[in-house]
Amino acid sequence: xxxxxxxxxxxxxxxxxxxxxxxxxxxxxxxxxxxxxxxxxxxxxxxxxxxxxxxxxxxxxxxxxxxxxxxxxxxxxxxxxxxxxxxxxxxxxxxxxxxxxxxxxxxxxxxxxxxxxxxxxxxxxxxxxxxxxxxxxxxxxxxxxxxxxxxxxxxxxxxxxxxxxxxxxxxxxxxxxxxxxxxxxxxxxxxxxxxxxxxxxxxxxxxxxxxxxxxxxxxxxxxxxxxxxxxxxxxxxxxxxxxxxxxxxxxxxxxxxxxxxxxxxxxxxxxxxxxxxxxxxxxxxxxxxxxxxxxxxxxxxxxxxxxxxxxxxxxxxxxxx
Amino acid sequence: xxxxxxxxxxxxxxxxxxxxxxxxxxxxxxxxxxxxxxxxxxxxxxxxxxxxxxxxxxxxxxxxxxxxxxxxxxxxxxxxxxxxxxxxxxxxxxxxxxxxxxxxxxxxxxxxxxxxxxxxxxxxxxxxxxxxxxxxxxxxxxxxxxxxxxxxxxxxxxxxxxxxxxxxxxxxxxxxxxxxxxxxxxxxxxxxxxxxxxxxxxxxxxxxxxxxxxxxxxxxxxxxxxxxxxxxxxxxxxxxxxxxxxxxxxxxxxxxxxxxxxxxxxxxxxxxxxxxxxxxxxxxxxxxxxxxxxxxxxxxxxxxxxxxxxxxxxxxxxxxxxxxxxxxxxxx
Numbered sequence: 001x002x003x004x005x006x007x008x009x010x011x012x013x014x015x016x017x018x019x020x021x022x023x024x025x026x027x028x029x030x031x032x033x034x035x036x037x038x039x040x041x042x043x044x045x046x047x048x049x050x051x052x053x054x055x056x057x058x059x060x061x062x063x064x065x066x067x068x069x070x071x072x073x074x075x076x077x078x079x080x081x082x083x084x085x086x087x088x089x090x091x092x093x094x095x096x097x098x099x100x101x102x103x104x105x106x107x108x109x110x111x112x113x114x115x116x117x118x119x120x121x122x123x124x125x126x127x128x129x130x131x132x133x134x135x136x137x138x139x140x141x142x143x144x145x146x147x148x149x150x151x152x153x154x155x156x157x158x159x160x161x162x163x164x165x166x167x168x169x170x171x172x173x174x175x176x177x178x179x180x181x182x183x184x185x186x187x188x189x190x191x192x193x194x195x196x197x198x199x200x201x202x203x204x205x206x207x208x209x210x211x212x213x214x215x216x217x218x219x220x221x222x223x224x225x226x227x228x229x230x231x232x233x234x235x236x237x238x239x240x241x242x243x244x245x246x247x248x249x250x251x252x253x254x255x256x257x258x259x260x261x262x263x264x265x266x267x268x269x270x271x272x273x274x275x276x277x278x279x280x281x282x283x284x285x286x287x288x289x290x291x292x293x294x295x296x297x298x299x300x301x302x303x304x305x306x307x308x309x310x311x312x313x314x315x316x317x318x319x320x321x
Numbered sequence: 322x323x324x325x326x327x328x329x330x331x332x333x334x335x336x337x338x339x340x341x342x343x344x345x346x347x348x349x350x351x352x353x354x355x356x357x358x359x360x361x362x363x364x365x366x367x368x369x370x371x372x373x374x375x376x377x378x379x380x381x382x383x384x385x386x387x388x389x390x391x392x393x394x395x396x397x398x399x400x401x402x403x404x405x406x407x408x409x410x411x412x413x414x415x416x417x418x419x420x421x422x423x424x425x426x427x428x429x430x431x432x433x434x435x436x437x438x439x440x441x442x443x444x445x446x447x448x449x450x451x452x453x454x455x456x457x458x459x460x461x462x463x464x465x466x467x468x469x470x471x472x473x474x475x476x477x478x479x480x481x482x483x484x485x486x487x488x489x490x491x492x493x494x495x496x497x498x499x500x501x502x503x504x505x506x507x508x509x510x511x512x513x514x515x516x517x518x519x520x521x522x523x524x525x526x527x528x529x530x531x532x533x534x535x536x537x538x539x540x541x542x543x544x545x546x547x548x549x550x551x552x553x554x555x556x557x558x559x560x561x562x563x564x565x566x567x568x569x570x571x572x573x574x575x576x577x578x579x580x581x582x583x584x585x586x587x588x589x590x591x592x593x594x595x596x597x598x599x600x601x602x603x604x605x606x607x608x609x610x611x612x613x614x615x616x617x618x619x620x621x622x623x624x625x626x627x628x629x630x631x632x633x634x635x636x637x638x639x640x641x642x643x644x645x646x647x648x649x650x651x652x653x
Contacts, residue, residue: 163339165628167587168605172343172621175609176350252473256591259475260606275475279595282479283486283495290483293476301471 056302070119080112117269132192140200158194244307248300343622366411400619428600439527447535469529474588478522579635
């Protein structure tokens with residue numbers, strides 16, 4: 001169980017604000033995301049996640065199952081037409097016979113494309129945030145714990161990464177290094193590292209001065225042990241809710257990359273690639289772009305909602321009340 | 322004074338690193354993929370033209386000399402060429418600075434319009450919902466804003482595009498219609514018609530960000546003692562809201578507006594792409610698709626440097642506007 005702040009102070013948020021005042025030249029998108037999602041005092045009082053929360057979880061579990069199925073079968077989930085090779089009539093509308101979500105301009109089944117594409121989109125979303133979480137968390141905790149030279153070096157590194165607009169950085173990595181699923185994941189991971197590092201650092205700063213940390217140090221615990229046993233359990237909740245938002249941001253970014261032509265190559269189906277391929281037929285077959293876009297929209301909403309609920313659950317402000 | 326000096330030193334260092342990274346990406350690509358810059362920009366060039374190009378780009382020089390020359394040229398406004406010729410003419414092209422000079426204003430215009438629209442809608446909504454906290458209107462607005470926050474710019478753009486195609490009577494173009502004198506004069510009727518849908522697409526998520534932020538900030542402020550005092554003195558609610566409660570929140574808004582520039586640039590690239598708006602993001606994509614690596618590199622560097630400068634300005638502005646920071650720094 002994470003240690004609770006006795007004063008019910010606004011730990012991470014205030015620490016972020018302090019951090020911001022210390023070096024506002026390099027803004028912190030995470031603080032922005034937090035501020036924006038946090039802005040719902042009415043709902044956050046609730047302890048349980050409620051019906052809406054379970055609905056979000058159900059949606060994400062469904063996606064997860066579909067994604068695992070897609071990954072296991074190489075994007076050929078049985079029961080759906082083969083998204084690449086089964087070709088029907090071109091641009092069939094919604095609810096046409098045999099194609100509940102219609103077909104695209106190559107006659108491929110849109111439902112099948114979206115279901116199979118979930119694996120790649122979620123893979124990119126999950127793994128890039130996972131890498132960002134691990135690397136950013138490590139950077140952030142180290143930078144927050146060792147405030148001296150190590151902190152300065154790690155801080156400047158994240159500052160430099162933040163000096164590129166995220167999408168532009170991702171576009172350049174993908175265009176210059178390659179457009180396989182792995183490179184797109186790496187590109188989006190690099191973009192998410194500084195964000196998560198900033199959060200981890202701010203959270204660490206707010207916990208590192210607490211009595212229990214001093215007590216652990218006084219008992220002779222080594223730096224590594226203090227960080228692992230005292231800081232990590234307290235920093236994780238703040239990072240987790242940002243990570244959920246991060247997955248949403250990355251899924252959107254993948255689609256954005258596909259739309260600007262810097263997405264995953266055509267060997268792999270992603271939601272972004274379906275959207276991009278449908279753009280030329282947007283007037284006579286709008287469902288091709290709308291179906292995957294709306295799926296992304298619902299997924300982002302679910303992740304935002306849960307990230308919000310997660311913070312409300314772990315946030316010291318509410319638990320102290 | 323001292324902090325100002327350090328800030329400028331820091332700015333210069335960051336600009337150097339950012340440009341260096343932009344420059345080295347191209348070299349990294351050469352190393353990673355094995356295809357040379359020449360192969361990329363002039364695949365159909367004759368051997369003579371390729372040799373000329375090699376010399377023109379100083380590709381035989383050491384790496385750091387190339388960077389230095391590139392940076393020096395860029396500082397004087399020369400970002401190299403977008404190559405358009407083939408065969409013997411492969412070393413001929415359009416100046417990137419000329420292209421960017423024409424297209425950057427379109428992007429800036431789009432971003433300013435979107436920010437203005439977002440603020441015009443978000444400010445009154447944020448203030449009013451904070452004032453009527455908990456009312457039905459407040460709840461409905463919150464749900465709508467939660468959905469808008471999750472709406473990616475591309476979904477808004479695509480949906481608006483579909484709507485415009487289905488309703489030609491509205492007279493809003495689904496794609497940018499080329500006119501000779503773009504960027505169009507700001508705030509003219511023609512300009513606004515062309516920019517309306519891209520602006521709305523870009524503004525949707527921003528509206529939600531600003532509104533939610535302002536609302537929560539103002540709800541907190543409205544519980545402060547000085548608000549109760551102001552009310553007790555009999556100051557009309559409107560004045561309390563605007564003068565006493567909104568003022569401190571405006572600084573938060575400014576910070577967030579600054580932080581938002583990165584997201585705005587990303588959104589603008591996508592929106593320009595969807596509406597074929599000839600801005601710098603559109604050109605970036607064109608250069609990527611056409612393998613014009615020199616141009617891509619230049620545009621990425623330009624965007625990154627602009628971003629760094631904007632952040633620097635926001636930082637300065639913030640210090641000027643908030644006396645507490647000025648004071649705290651003077652002591653420290």
